[in-house]
Amino acid sequence: MSDTCCARRAFLRSTAAGAVGLTGLSLAACGGGTEDSESAGEAVHPGDTWESVLAAEELPPGASTSASVGEHDLLLHRSGEEEVHAFTSVCTHQGCTVEAEDERFPCPCHGSVFAVDSGEPISGPATRPLTRFEAEITDGEIRVLI
Known part of the structure; x- marks a missing residue:
């Protein structure tokens, strides 16, 4: 019974770690380059013509x-x-x-x-x-x- 218990705990730990990782990826994808993720400051277009x-x-x-x-x-x-x-x-x-x-x-x-x-x-x-x-x-x- 202890083998089953340990296997179950290992499974739950790996599933939880995976869920946290996927949640982090999902949240990062939601950021998608909005202005809040970039530093403030005036940008000047680097033209040449x-x-x-x-x-x-x-x-x-x-x-x-x-x-x-x-x-x-x-x-x-x-x-x-x-x-x-x-x-x-x-x-x-x-x-x-x-x-x-x-x-x-x-x-x-x-x-x-x-x-x-x-x-x-x-x-x-x-x-x-x-x-x-x-x-x-x-x-x-x-x-x-x-």
């Missing part, structure tokens, strides 16, 4: 818009005659598409709101800023380093 996005006259100072260049969907804000800011439109919370409004960049999915001049989160569940692209106004064109 300047691309024209739109004519500077199409985005007056104080205005924001969205635009696409190649595979990149961008949010642009022109804060002055010679100053423009560019960010990805991908929300750092869950990857939804952030919208362009003149005074803010809101995410319609979960309510995050980002600043138009820094991409920093103002409110909502997002805690990391939008990825920044280098941008400039040259020869009447708004250009972004892609």
Whole structure:
């Protein structure tokens, strides 16, 4: 009878250890790269090619818009005659598409709101800023380093 008891205990221990291991794997899979598992801080897109996005006259100072260049969907804000800011439109919370409004960049999915001049989160569940692209106004064109 002691052999059966010991075998049963060994079985229960191995089953419990396996269940704990599987639970850990399941929980890790649920994390799936959300912003909480990554460190905070501003990310700058490491571009190497300047691309024209739109004519500077199409985005007056104080205005924001969205635009696409190649595979990149961008949010642009022109804060002055010679100053423009560019960010990805991908929300750092869950990857939804952030919208362009003149005074803010809101995410319609979960309510995050980002600043138009820094991409920093103002409110909502997002805690990391939008990825920044280098941008400039040259020869009447708004250009972004892609």
